[in-house]
Each structure stands twice: as structure tokens, then as C-alpha cells.
Amino acid sequence: MSTISPPSRAGSGPWRLARAELRRRPSVKVSLVVVTLFAVMAVAAPLLSALGGWGPEEFDKSAVDPYLGGLPVGPLGGVSAEHWLGVEPVTGRDLFARVVHGAQVSLLIAFAATAIVVVAGTAAGIAAGYFGGRTDSALSRLMDLTMSFPSLIFMIATMSVARDVNRIVLMTLVIGLFGWPGIARVVRGQTLSLKHREYVDAARVGGSGPWRILTREILPGVAGPVIAYTTLIVPGMIATEAALSYLGVGVRPPTPSWGQMIAESVAFHDTDPTYFVVPSLCLFLTVLAFTLLGDALRDILDPRGSRA
Amino acid sequence: MNKRTRTTLATALVATLTLGAAACSGGKEAGDRGRKNPVTANNGATVGGTPRKGGTLTVLSDQDFTHLDPARNWVMGDMDFGTRLLYRTLVTYKAEPGAGGGDLVPDLAEDLGTPSHGAKTWTFRLKQGLKYEDGTPVTARDVKYNVERSFSPDLPGGPDYAARYLAGAEGYQGPAGGKHLDSVKTPDDRTIVFELRKPFAEFPYATVLPTFAPVPRAKDEGPRYDNRPFSSGPYKIESYARDKQLVLVRNTHWDAGTDTVRKAYPDRIVVTMGLKANQIDDRLIASAGADASAVSWSKLRPESTPKVLTRADVKARLLAESTNCTEMVQMHTGRAPFDDVKVRRAVQYALDREALVTASGGPALNDAATALMPGSLFEDGKQPDTLGIPLTGDVAKAKQLLKEAGKPDGLSTSVTVSNGDKAVGEAIQQSLGRAGIKVTIETVDPSAFYDTIGDTENRTDLVYTGWCPDYPSGSTFLPFVFDGRYIKEKGNSGNHSLFRDRATMKRMDEIAAMTDAARANKAWQALDGEILAEAPTAPAVIERRPLLLGTNVAGAFGHTSFGGQIDYATVGLKDPTTSGN
Numbered sequence: 001m002s003t004i005s006p007p008s009r010a011g012s013g014p015w016r017l018a019r020a021e022l023r024r025r026p027s028v029k030v031s032l033v034v035v036t037l038f039a040v041m042a043v044a045a046p047l048l049s050a051l052g053g054w055g056p057e058e059f060d061k062s063a064v065d066p067y068l069g070g071l072p073v074g075p076l077g078g079v080s081a082e083h084w085l086g087v088e089p090v091t092g093r094d095l096f097a098r099v100v101h102g103a104q105v106s107l108l109i110a111f112a113a114t115a116i117v118v119v120a121g122t123a124a125g126i127a128a129g130y131f132g133g134r135t136d137s138a139l140s141r142l143m144d145l146t147m148s149f150p151s152l153i154f155m156i157a158t159m160s161v162a163r164d165v166n167r168i169v170l171m172t173l174v175i176g177l178f179g180w181p182g183i184a185r186v187v188r189g190q191t192l193s194l195k196h197r198e199y200v201d202a203a204r205v206g207g208s209g210p211w212r213i214l215t216r217e218i219l220p221g222v223a224g225p226v227i228a229y230t231t232l233i234v235p236g237m238i239a240t241e242a243a244l245s246y247l248g249v250g251v252r253p254p255t256p257s258w259g260q261m262i263a264e265s266v267a268f269h270d271t272d273p274t275y276f277v278v279p280s281l282c283l284f285l286t287v288l289a290f291t292l293l294g295d296a297l298r299d300i301l302d303p304r305g306s307r308a
Numbered sequence: 309m310n311k312r313t314r315t316t317l318a319t320a321l322v323a324t325l326t327l328g329a330a331a332c333s334g335g336k337e338a339g340d341r342g343r344k345n346p347v348t349a350n351n352g353a354t355v356g357g358t359p360r361k362g363g364t365l366t367v368l369s370d371q372d373f374t375h376l377d378p379a380r381n382w383v384m385g386d387m388d389f390g391t392r393l394l395y396r397t398l399v400t401y402k403a404e405p406g407a408g409g410g411d412l413v414p415d416l417a418e419d420l421g422t423p424s425h426g427a428k429t430w431t432f433r434l435k436q437g438l439k440y441e442d443g444t445p446v447t448a449r450d451v452k453y454n455v456e457r458s459f460s461p462d463l464p465g466g467p468d469y470a471a472r473y474l475a476g477a478e479g480y481q482g483p484a485g486g487k488h489l490d491s492v493k494t495p496d497d498r499t500i501v502f503e504l505r506k507p508f509a510e511f512p513y514a515t516v517l518p519t520f521a522p523v524p525r526a527k528d529e530g531p532r533y534d535n536r537p538f539s540s541g542p543y544k545i546e547s548y549a550r551d552k553q554l555v556l557v558r559n560t561h562w563d564a565g566t567d568t569v570r571k572a573y574p575d576r577i578v579v580t581m582g583l584k585a586n587q588i589d590d591r592l593i594a595s596a597g598a599d600a601s602a603v604s605w606s607k608l609r610p611e612s613t614p615k616v617l618t619r620a621d622v623k624a625r626l627l628a629e630s631t632n633c634t635e636m637v638q639m640h641t642g643r644a645p646f647d648d649v650k651v652r653r654a655v656q657y658a659l660d661r662e663a664l665v666t667a668s669g670g671p672a673l674n675d676a677a678t679a680l681m682p683g684s685l686f687e688d689g690k691q692p693d694t695l696g697i698p699l700t701g702d703v704a705k706a707k708q709l710l711k712e713a714g715k716p717d718g719l720s721t722s723v724t725v726s727n728g729d730k731a732v733g734e735a736i737q738q739s740l741g742r743a744g745i746k747v748t749i750e751t752v753d754p755s756a757f758y759d760t761i762g763d764t765e766n767r768t769d770l771v772y773t774g775w776c777p778d779y780p781s782g783s784t785f786l787p788f789v790f791d792g793r794y795i796k797e798k799g800n801s802g803n804h805s806l807f808r809d810r811a812t813m814k815r816m817d818e819i820a821a822m823t824d825a826a827r828a829n830k831a832w833q834a835l836d837g838e839i840l841a842e843a844p845t846a847p848a849v850i851e852r853r854p855l856l857l858g859t860n861v862a863g864a865f866g867h868t869s870f871g872g873q874i875d876y877a878t879v880g881l882k883d884p885t886t887s888g889n
Contacts, residue, residue, distance in 0.1 A: 067346060253733070271615055
């Protein structure tokens, strides 16, 4: 008879349980790999493009045929030992270098905007839920107002009017500005249900101030849904960034971004499909990976939310 | 004026000058690269043979006409369409491919006009039997009336040659208040006399412009006339929905016997507007069904070139006549850092014209510019290499010039390009970047482009735009682009380098006063080089106008005098029965 008993799960904390649950799902593993890959790619962009031998803004006239309207020379949009993913038509810029640098811009904006949304949304949600009364109505009305705003039109207008500012910072702020009410509502609801739990009451009776209660008692309680929600809004942010760049109000050329590359490649979809496929595939994979990851996290951390 | 809003001529003005045809310039790169230009095969020839009468010709367009009102029509393709189909002018261009398209032929008039008083007075006599679409006769008074209404403040946008040359025209505000121009006389129904301020030997060229088309007073509806010009040509408007569709049907009162130019082959001409440029290209490449009887209005998109050039059967249906407009990177010479000629020359040296040519659609559809005036204004119809800079630029020299100008670390600036020229903007950015000039690109919608760059105070240092001569004379190019006296604070046009050089202006006046046309042309050519040395602009490319035809289209050629647009006087169908609707 074996003396080794299987590890007991009864004593595990909720986080360890969650991790075990996540590890069980193959979709999570795959999406984690993809997300990590793109994150590393974004961080190491200059290094990677140096490895490829081409900068993202470097023209290569020998890689395109000027007599054919600048169509890349060679099969699959000019894929060669020199240009791993081929080149951009007309300019001959290296697609690998541009996609890698585009990841940097796209992910930077998406993550930064998500950070703004999560911090602002959680703070507003907790405050509204915990303090109630006037604070709640003021914040809730503000959420309604922001949500009812035609955000995409407002973003396009802002991006077109403000010309001489750092585009990446502006884009982050503009995208972040409209994302926070969603998460704030989730957090507010969670806070409302938490604030009358016994342990919170106990802390209150024990003499804890509101700050301590919020940070020590409430915040850990809402962390699960917040994490799940965060993962779920990242793909939305990436898509919004791509949409704005696609519409021509994103980052300025020659800075590459996925949305901009897709916008430009549309015109070449039948003559140089590779140009269209490469950035689209990157965008698709990233968004899919984050969505799968977010779904799994929500199932585990916020089971009630997934049913709603 | 701007490249869009000018007529171009590619041929000789005077017999003493042998200006080559634009068709010849196609061979230029052939030597440069050892490859034959694959698109210019149709230049100087008519595609599709002689059309048969009847059927419906469809024109696929991504835009509406700017103006069809003859008093306001000053966009090259629109002038072609208007004067070839809807209204006749005193004189017009011959309907002939290649160099012949620059020859004048009488249209409403019996001859090319009779000068007197040393070319200060011009008399035209109208043909007999000219009729409008309702059968009423065309009179000399109607021509005078349209000239007068071109002065109306509520009808802007038209050619201003009448205002520049007619005597006593200063301050004239049009016929609305019952005032008339005394310098245009109509002694009888068929005679019209123009009295000019100064001798103007080229006046018949000006009478090709739609300003000199007849408009009967009874039909004038002010700005609304733009939607329904009253026809004196072979077609009349059946319906016109702005930005959607224009349908022309035969004007039964037009008499072919009075018209040596227009053939009027199709029964109907339908212009379908508001399409996407790429879709038009794809439809005409496929040329299926009714599209076989269609032609494109706007230039082939650069992205579509591979689809056309790789297929011999499609390539045979491509027209690619030169527009004769010189596109330039124009620098704001009025403020730092481009008030320094060394910095401006550095831009000329840094500019990679080969990259710009590729970005504009490749050497098949463009020539790199080596001088300011287009080739048609030079001997042999070819620009001399006045700049003497390699096409890919000379970065070392540019850096050295910047150093001499006290900017060894380079500088930052910005360029305004039209939305469609974004690739060109990136080529400018990249090539100037090599010399340390950091360029930010501002893209502007084409409809707002000229207003944006015309605001001299707020515009960017660099703008990318061009100029086309009105007829083959340096007097319609250099003074419009480099005379500082015509600069306007807002709504500036032409002189986008804001070049104010006393010596140049003095020389321009001297040349304008020359009576010997050949000597004047030589002088303009010399002045071209002198201005280039001052580097107010960096000449970049001279574009072609690539247009696709359906397989059933016949009698089509790019007219050299209308910026390479299809000559609508002669285009028709091979087999009218298959054209549908």
C-alpha cells in the first residue's frame, strides 16, 4: 500500500486554486505563450530588428520593382533571407522590423490605456460602492455620462485636432478616458455586496478607518473580477488603437503600428497579400490570446460574472 | 494656380520652336535604367480604332466635377469634359493624339481670330447655323455675357485670363448690376471684338478656356447654372445628381457640319461618381459586362499598376499621357530655416527623386524632374538636367551645405501632403532624414489641401504640390510660381515657396515685354536655371495620367492639352449594341 497520499487541496488558498485551475486548461497555456511571445517581441524590438539587419524606417529600393508600382521582388511579398517576412510595397521597408516595432507601439498604448482604465475604474468603483450616498450618485452619473458619449467619434476628433503633441501619450489618454466606467460598475457592484459582510463589519467595529477597510478588506475582495476584467479589456484596447491608426488618426508615420500597417496594406490585398496577412495575423493572434486568457480568468476568479 | 486647375499644352506655340511632344518623353527612363517604359506604348496613338455611332459610354469616377459652369470651370479634366461635350468655345484644340493636340482649330469662330493694333485688339467671327439645345441660335452677345459673368463674385473658381488682359476690367463685378464691359464689343450677332490692355499674341490660346463659351442670359441662374449648363455642344444634360450620376443625351440641334472637332459617337454618356478608385481599377481590369464600355476618370492608383502592367491585354488598354505638371517640394523662403539658400540647396541635394518616383507609381508613370518647367517648355521637349544632382540625391553634399549654413546637427521641419500622397510624404521624410533634416508629415484631405497650404502664416515649412503651364510658354509657368507680387496672405496659390526675389521679378517683366517669342522662350529657359540656383523649390517628379479603358472602347487617347485626360470629342464604342442601358 502506498504511503504517499495525493496533495490535499482542501488547505490551498484561493490563488493557488486558481493557478491550478488555469494550468489545467490548454487554451490558457497556448494564449499565455502567445502573449508572452508578443510581449517579449515588443520589449526586444530594437534588438530583434537589429538581428534582422533592417531598421523599421529604412528604405530598400532593391527589394521592390519600381516598374510594377513598387511591388516587392520575389515570392510571398519579397520573403527572402534578407527580409524574413518580406517588405512593404513601394518603400521596400522590412516587414519584420515594422511588425516588431509595431507591436511595441500597439502593446504599449494598449497596456498603458488599460492601466489607466483599471486604476481609475477601480478607484471610482470602490469609492462609489463603499461611501454610497452623494459620492455614489455623483460617480454613477459620471459613469453614465462617459458611457453614453460617442467615444470613437470623440477620439477621432481629439486626435485630429491635437496635432503637435506626443501621439502615443495622447492616444493612451484618449482611449483610457472612455474605458473606466465599465470596470467601475463591476467594482461598485462587488463593493456593495462586500461592504456588509461580517468581516468588514468586524473590521469597522474593531476601529479600522475607511482607508484601511478599503485597502485591506474590500480591495482583495474585488481583485478577482478586476484581474479577469483587465485581461478582457486589453484586446479591446489593442483593437481600438488599431482602429484609430487604421482611420489615420493614430501614430504619425514613419512610426509603425499594426492598425496603420493594415490600413495601408488593404490597397495591396490582391497584389501583395503577404503585406496584408502579416500585421493582420499579429493583431488577430494577440487579441485572441488575450480574449481566451481573459475568459479563463473570469471563469475561475469571477464565476458569477461569467454567467451574467 | 495649382496643378489641378490649369490646362496644359505639350506642343509648340510658334513655328520657330520645335517643342517635342509629351509622347517623346516616355523614352527618357528607358536609357536611364536600360528598360523600356512599359506604359507609354499607346502615347501618340488612338486606342481601339474608329468607334461606331451609338451606345452608352460609361465614365467611372471617384469624384464629382468641380464645376461644369463654363464661367467657373478651370480644372483640366473638367474643362476637357465641358468643352468637348456640353459647350463650345471660340477656339479649341485639335482632337489628335500626341503633339497635334496642341494645335488650335476654330470652334464657334470661323478662324483663329484676327489681331489688330499690334495684337491689342482681337476680332472673332462666329460660324453660321450654331444652335443651342432648344434650337435658338448662338450669338456673339452670349459669348460676351459669359465673359462678363466670369467676373461675378458669386461665381468664383474660373480662369482669370479675361480679368488679366481685357481693358477696363479692373474692379468689374459682373453683369448683375446691369453694368457691361465696354472692352468686349458685339457689333452684330456674329462678331465679337476684344480690346486688351496690352499686346497679347497668345490670346487665341486663352479663348480655348470655357470663359469663352456662350451662355444665353435667359438661361443664367447664377450659381445654380453649375448644375445645368445650357448646351451648345453635341450633348445635353438629361439628369445630374451631384456626387452620384450625370447622364448626357444627344443634343439634336447640334450640327456636325459646323463642328470639325467633335465626333459625338455614343448616344448617351453616363458618368457614375462616388466610386472607390481601387474598385474602378478592378472593374476596368475585369472589363466585364457593361464595364467593357466604360473608361476611368481618375488616375490609376499606384497599387493597381502591378495588376495592369503584368498583363499585356490590360496594358494595351492603358493610356498614360504626361500631365506636364512639375511636382515640387516647395520651401517657405520667408522664414527660418529655409530663408537660407544653403539650407534650401541642402534639401535639393538630399531629396531622393528615385524614391519619390516610386512612391508616385514608379518610373513607368512618372519622370523625375530635373528642372522647374516641364519638358514641353524646353528644346526637344525634354527637361535639361539643370540641377546636376544624382537622382538618388547626394547626402554628403547636403550635409556639407547644412554645416556651412551653421546647422551641422540638422534641423526639424514638417511637410504638408495631400492624403493620397502619403507615400510621397514618407519618401520625402526618409530621404531628407538621411541628411539630418527631420520631417514630420501632415496629411490633408484633397478638398482642403489648397486652402491649408494657401495659409502662408500657419502652413508648414514644406509643401508638396505642383504647377502646370496653361500653354507652351514660360510666361504661364515661372511668373505664376515665382513672382512674389502675387503672393496672398490667405488663399495663396502658385508661389508656395513665397519666393520674393527682386532680380527675378525684374527679369520676368523684361521677358514678358519681349516681342520675339523665340527669344522670350530662350530667356524663360535661362531664368529657369537662375531660379533653380536660388532653390526656392526642389523639383521632384513629372507625372503621367494613367487611365484604363474597357475592352469595347474605341477612339480613345490622352489629350496632351488637357493634362492627359481622354479626349471626349472622339471617344466612342467598338460595338454599341453591347453597351447595355
